[in-house]
Amino acid sequence: MAKVYNLIESLSALALSSDLAEFMDLQPGHYLLGDIPEDEDSSTEFHTAGISQGDLKKIIEEVSALGDKNFAEKHQNVLDGGAFLVVIEKHAKNAWTEWVSVGRTTNNDIVLVHSSVSKLHARIRVEEPPLGSETPNQYWLTDLDSKNGTRVNNQVLTPREDYLLNVSDIIEFGQVKCRFLNAARLYQGLRSDRTKNGL
Secondary structure, eight states, X not given: OTHHHHHHHHHHHHHHHSOHHHHHHHSOSEEEEEEOXXXXXXTXXXXXXXXXXXXXXXXXXXXXXXXXXXXXXXXXXXHTSOEEEEEOOOOTTOXXXXXXXXXXXXXXXXXXXXXXXXXXXXXXXXXXXXXTOOOOOEEEEEEOSOSSOEEETTEEOOTTOEEEOOTTOEEXXXXXXXXXXXXXXXXXXXXXXXXXXXX
C-alpha cells in the first residue's frame, strides 16, 4: 500500500545504484513529480491512488514497531508535506481506454485528492509514433472543464483543447503543482536529490 509515497525513495535507491541506461530500461515512461499541497479544508488530507497521509502514518508506525526504528524518521518529510511521484499510466479497470484520466475520485488513472481538483479534472493522451520510428511518444494534456482550471507553465489551458507537453513543464491541476518528467530527467533529479522537496 505504501508504494505510491515510497516510489520516490525506492526509485532514488535505484538511481543511486544504477547508471542512466539501466534506470531507463527498468523505469521507462513519464512521471508527475509534485509538492504535496496545503488544503484549506482540514477534513481531507491530500493523497494519491487512495492512500492518505493518515493511512501512511499508520503504515510507518507499524513498520517502525516491527524493528526498523529509523523508518519513521526517514519518512517524516512525507508526513510533514514533502513530495509525491506518480507514473503516467493507464489502468486496466478504467473505463476510458484512449487516455489517462486525472481527477479527485478513485476511478481516475491518476488520483489527486485535493479540494481544488475536480472529480474528472483533465486527461493525458499518449500518442505513440509508428513502429520503427525513433520519435518518442508525445503526451497531450487536456483540461476537462475543471472548476479551478489546468495550467502549464502558468498558462491557463482552454478547456477541451489539447496541449503538447514538454519534459520539465510545470503543470497545475487546481492548486496541485507538479512537473512533467521523463525517465532520464527523473533519474537526474533523483541523483541530485532534487526530489526531496518536490519541485
